[in-house]
Amino acid sequence: MRRRSVTVLTAVLFGMAALWLVRQPATSRAPSSGAASPSTPSPAPPEPVAPSSPVAAVAELVLAALQQRNMTALAMHVHPVKGLRFSPYIYVDPQRSVVLTAAELPRALNDPATRRWGTEDGSGDPIVQSFANYYARFVYDRDFRNATQRRVNEFGSRSTTRPNIREVYPDATVVEAHVPGTKPESEGMDWSSLLLVFEQYQSRWYLVALVHDQWTI
Amino acid sequence: MATIQVRNRLRRSEPVVGASLRLDSQSLSLPITATTNDHGAATLATMSLANSTYTLRITPRETDAGPVGPATARNATTDRIFRSLSIDLTLSGGAIVTATVQPGNAANGTVTVASGQLLDVALQPVWMRSPNQRARGLEINGILIHHTGGPTIGGALEEFLREGGTSAHYVVDTDGQTVKMVQDSQRASHAGIARWNEDSNVNSRTIGIEIVNLTGPYPSVQIDAVMALLTRLRTAFPSIVPWNVIGHSDVATDDSGKLGRKSSDPGSRFEWVRVEALGLGMSASTGPIDSTMYGGFFVNFASESLRQNDNDAGRVFGGLIRPVVSGNPIHDLQTDLRTIGYTLGVVDGGFGPKTRAAVEMFQEHFFAAGRGHKDPDGRVDRQTARLIKAVVLAKVTSQAVV
Numbered sequence: 001m002r003r004r005s006v007t008v009l010t011a012v013l014f015g016m017a018a019l020w021l022v023r024q025p026a027t028s029r030a031p032s033s034g035a036a037s038p039s040t041p042s043p044a045p046p047e048p049v050a051p052s053s054p055v056a057a058v059a060e061l062v063l064a065a066l067q068q069r070n071m072t073a074l075a076m077h078v079h080p081v082k083g084l085r086f087s088p089y090i091y092v093d094p095q096r097s098v099v100l101t102a103a104e105l106p107r108a109l110n111d112p113a114t115r116r117w118g119t120e121d122g123s124g125d126p127i128v129q130s131f132a133n134y135y136a137r138f139v140y141d142r143d144f145r146n147a148t149q150r151r152v153n154e155f156g157s158r159s160t161t162r163p164n165i166r167e168v169y170p171d172a173t174v175v176e177a178h179v180p181g182t183k184p185e186s187e188g189m190d191w192s193s194l195l196l197v198f199e200q201y202q203s204r205w206y207l208v209a210l211v212h213d214q215w216t217i
Numbered sequence: 218m219a220t221i222q223v224r225n226r227l228r229r230s231e232p233v234v235g236a237s238l239r240l241d242s243q244s245l246s247l248p249i250t251a252t253t254n255d256h257g258a259a260t261l262a263t264m265s266l267a268n269s270t271y272t273l274r275i276t277p278r279e280t281d282a283g284p285v286g287p288a289t290a291r292n293a294t295t296d297r298i299f300r301s302l303s304i305d306l307t308l309s310g311g312a313i314v315t316a317t318v319q320p321g322n323a324a325n326g327t328v329t330v331a332s333g334q335l336l337d338v339a340l341q342p343v344w345m346r347s348p349n350q351r352a353r354g355l356e357i358n359g360i361l362i363h364h365t366g367g368p369t370i371g372g373a374l375e376e377f378l379r380e381g382g383t384s385a386h387y388v389v390d391t392d393g394q395t396v397k398m399v400q401d402s403q404r405a406s407h408a409g410i411a412r413w414n415e416d417s418n419v420n421s422r423t424i425g426i427e428i429v430n431l432t433g434p435y436p437s438v439q440i441d442a443v444m445a446l447l448t449r450l451r452t453a454f455p456s457i458v459p460w461n462v463i464g465h466s467d468v469a470t471d472d473s474g475k476l477g478r479k480s481s482d483p484g485s486r487f488e489w490v491r492v493e494a495l496g497l498g499m500s501a502s503t504g505p506i507d508s509t510m511y512g513g514f515f516v517n518f519a520s521e522s523l524r525q526n527d528n529d530a531g532r533v534f535g536g537l538i539r540p541v542v543s544g545n546p547i548h549d550l551q552t553d554l555r556t557i558g559y560t561l562g563v564v565d566g567g568f569g570p571k572t573r574a575a576v577e578m579f580q581e582h583f584f585a586a587g588r589g590h591k592d593p594d595g596r597v598d599r600q601t602a603r604l605i606k607a608v609v610l611a612k613v614t615s616q617a618v619v
Contacts, residue, residue: 093472095472095473096471119472120409122408124409124410124419157366157480158366160363160366160479160480160481161478162479185228185230186371186372187367187369187372189371189372189373189375189376190372215366215372216376217373217376217384217407217427217465
């Protein structure tokens with residue numbers, strides 16, 4: 001109970017920090033280059049992280065690394081013991097989703113090997129893709145770094161898929177970057193979210209999962 | 218000249234190409250006709266027409282006046298079928314002054330006078346082919362009901378039209394209008410990974426109905442439309458087992474076979490009692506239930522609940538070791554849930570997460586629309602236990618067992 005209370009208090013404080021960060025213009029943090037694409041600029045050197053950095057600040061660095069497709073920078077934030085889990089939908093399947101270690105990440109975008117990342121909603125077909133293809137569809141499919149909506153530990157269901165992050169990671173702090181729908185004909189249902197799941201390890205926040213969310217049937 | 222712009226009512230950016238227009242009145246010796254071009258536009262020579270009231274009949278290239286159901290687009294080779302629409306027009310000086318949909322045509326489309334020279338017509342589609350379909354390979358034996366989790370139909374249609382996206386056979390709008398998107402003979406992509414009655418071929422076996430609903434009660438006109446569709450489907454496909462008219466949340470599992478990937482689908486406000494009144498869906502027997510069910514647990518502990526981590530081997534029931542409870546109540550519970558059709562993995566006498574998820578989904582179904590006394594919590598209290606037994610009894614005694 002004490003640990004949970006501390007986590008909640010921490011999350012509240014860091015949630016306030018996240019809201020502050022959201023209000024800062026994107027240009028004050030880094031150049032915006034939109035969602036991941038072949039024209040994305042060359043990866044920048046990894047930014048150092050102070051051990052005392054609040055989770056919101058670490059989330060910003062993670063989003064910057066994701067936007068820049070800088071897997072070396074991303075690897076610095078990956079949990080040293082648990083690695084980084086990738087979930088295509090907000091219902092996390094701890095038995096079948098892919099977990100990569102920090103050491104595997106720097107070469108992942110150039111690795112043509114395919115993995116089974118989960119199961120397609122709707123068709124039920126396996127999601128078998130290279131890391132780069134999975135990344136484009138289920139990790140950074142929108143410009144989440146410049147997402148206008150951020151939430152910390154408030155990841156309620158946005159569709160019929162049940163969020164179970166709290167069951168899989170009961171002590172995690174979750175930062176959600178949400179991009180609302182843009183196509184008029186989709187009437188808002190083409191939204192997309194990326195949830196960054198953090199856990200503390202040796203007094204530092206580490207990323208344990210990247211959970212994608214979108215409207216599905 | 219008057220331009221008539223004809224669009225898809227549910228996808229305004231989409232023109233209706235090749236629609237025939239016929240302007241007629243008693244004062245005309247011959248009707249004036251035109252056909253919409255690739256932009257859905259057609260012009261009518263109205264400048265020399267007398268000031269009067271006219272009838273404008275718009276007939277799409279492919280049209281269907283019947284109720285949306287199994288007969289709709291059964292052999293369609295086109296991607297769209299629309300309703301036809303009749304409009305009363307008033308002209309003055311060759312300009313359109315008023316335009317109203319004729320009585321009895323209100324469900325077929327809308328009309329707006331954009332200007333004296335421009336009429337905007339939107340036709341109701343009944344068939345919008347989704348690319349997300351394939352051969353079934355198996356006989357239909359059920360119907361799966363979903364809700365969109367969104368307030369309007371547009372987003373669902375766009376998703377179902379997107380190559381590589383999901384799909385459902387039918388989408389029922391809040392006003393009861395229904396659009397068919399996948400032929401019944403084809404397999405739609407709606408169930409995802411799912412299991413019912415130990416069968417994981419849910420997409421291949423079922424027809425998917427998507428109901429537009431974000432939250433809250435379903436409008437009666439929409440529920441009426443769903444019930445009418447269910448009736449038509451059941452009539453057209455005798456292979457549909459009434460028991461197998463169920464919700465997405467009843468069947469959606471993860472890769473390990475644990476239920477609960479989908480919840481509130483179609484949700485706590487869906488009126489399953491209306492489905493049951495049609496003789497479809499799961500039901501509960503009104504016959505007597507043995508009060509000594511589940512090893513007499515509820516006789517001895519009426520206000521307690523069987524719950525996660527209970528197990529027969531350790532004699533743990535309701536979270537405590539209770540030697541007075543006889544038999545193997547968790548094994549019985551698991552067997553009952555499985556008999557109903559729910560998935561929970563191995564029947565092993567241990568109330569694990571899969572059993573809890575199955576109980577929760579059972580409660581979500583049978584406690585919906587105010588029938589239950591509590592929110593689904595995965596705990597088997599006396600009311601839940603009695604209901605499980607009653608549903609098992611209904612299934613076992615019915616002839617509608619798979």
